[in-house]
Amino acid sequence: MTEPSETTVPQLPPGGAPSGRTWQRWLSPHAVQRLPWASSLAVAVFQMVGTHFAAENQPDRASLDAFARTLLLIGPALLLVRHRYPRITVFGVCTAAMLYFGAGYPYGPIVVSVAVAYFAAILAGRRWAGWAALGLLWAGHLIVAHWLYRWLPPSGDDPASWGQELGVAAWVVAVVAASELVRVRREQIVRDRAEREEAERRRADEERLRIARELHDVLAHSISVINVQAGVGLALLDQDPEQARTALTTIKSASKEALGEVRQVLDTLRTPGDAPRSPAPGLERLSDLTEQASRAGLSVDVVVEGVPDALPAGADLAAFRIIQEALTNVVRHSGSRTARVVLRHTPEQLELRVEDEGPATEGRDSGGGRGLVGMRERAAALGGTVEAGPRPDGGFRVLARIPRGSPATVARGRAAPHAGPPPAQAPEEEAP
Template structure:
């Protein structure tokens, strides 16, 4: 249900956080919107028609607005319905109709607003050269009409344009393109920011999934290893030593209960990441409990050194590293003895876990998920992990994690 709700409301949220101007494309790949911009086009059409009649009253020397003039005005505005789907043809089409309108001697006025909107949309859509070309065509055509063809075109008795008037037209063209370029740059910046936010959210989700996978692996691998050893012992002693078999079953029950509790805690944080956990995260303070669990699996662990006080993240990582190292001894080593040594000083905590080997069963090298998880935990804190066989046939895990210097003194 949560995933379905996210799918239903996700696009709406993306549209809500868009830029304050216009409507961004609906599709993620930037394809144009499916709806035509009826409301803005109708509003602009009314503005152009009303403004053109007002301009005609102020320019009595120009040709009066007749049905052909209205047809040209409606055609230029009507093309704007497709300015999002086909911005380049609309830009050239509105520029051409405006040029015909002015060449026919009709009054100057809001017809140029249709060209401005079309070229603005073309620049924002990324077709900068096409917008420049359309505006250049309009200005060049107007120069031709105002400086040379005005004698042959209506209205009769028209005079040529002055350089100042042409500079005004050129300034108008530059203002349109400059504003469109500013909007395009802002939209590109907004798109980059949205992509960066999406990538950051994806990275956070990946890191959270990886953290959960490490937690579940460490909890389940250790507990199941203890259960496996005790189950084998219980089966072997079921007929010859029922009391020892009962003790093995008791250990299995305790280990499974502990594993269920830790798995439930991990899943609770996954379901409600904003809520506080029901139990504190494990740390080196639970090292005696870990030694007891290992003893239940037939492994004797000798701990030397006093655990320092660490920040919660480092404390959890240190505990999981020791837990995983002891789990590997249970699963992959023929030795039933392990040594854990803790040293801290100089802002560093050094964990060393040794067994005397030899390796049995699966390969005990660093290619498994457990050792990879230990390395990821240490690397996330700025520490290091070294794991490998010793010259005498045993195996060693050496972890160096950062600690607080004030706590070392």
């Protein structure tokens, strides 16, 4: 009853009869083989044999003749195209059944073709056609059984009992209910599959965004340090070779560390289930970060307020990357050679504040960078916020609040990436 044939039997051309080429495609061996022959043949055999035995127990009905057997075969023949033409099939099968009942032939399994055609129409989305065809058949049966029976064969027939009509009504309701249940179940399966695919795409997009953000933070910071030290080395290569050597040493150290972190990020693309080769960076490496900034000529003052407590891995990594990106922006875009990092620990959240005294450097290309966008995305993924902009007394400030991972925070963090873009902040320059 369920062999698919939608993709193999060609449709009739709109507005007219099929052309010769269409008939060739429709009658091609491949298209013919894909028709639901097995189920249609089974229905035909069941109707012919079942009606023969049913006629023996209904001697008061008209005897089976060639016309009756033709009507019994019309339904299964139309079922061959029920997947491609569900409306034509259900109306054709119901019409054949109505002619069969109107001719006074024995009641029997001809209703099987009706049930199969209606079922196919419902599953194909032709619900109005299925309801209309089945409703017209039921109404026609009532008219024949209680009014037209006087003039239709067999002669001397009496009106059908209302108890029999209750049985017919129960059969119709059962067919409709079963078809609707199957339809609803199939639609639910399709929705569940679509939701799973959408969730997989969303996870893949989030993973790509995470990797891009990690690479940006690693490369932007390290390359900024390398760029500054390369400029120092070039400027002092002739006048102060020893200082130039120190700059080159810093470049080597920064590039080595960047390569290690890039390798760690790329390791996440290996076979799922493989353990990472090194732990993700966190606030325990803040001293390394400030030391690297000092090699680039930036003095960093770190202040810790409150009692430091262990952070979840995601929050620890986000805090480290936000401080790293903020210091990178100071190195690249501020004339100040000092920066202040304040870590304020509370039971509910970690507050980060990175600020410099400015002024912003002029004549330098901001590059249309994504640094501050990445900070906000990291904080939003954990249910936190990032505010960035100029200070009233000069300089620039980055203020981040990262929750410590309560259930409410997790719920907010999952919803935050879909809540829309963050509110507009004051214009600023950032690392590319």
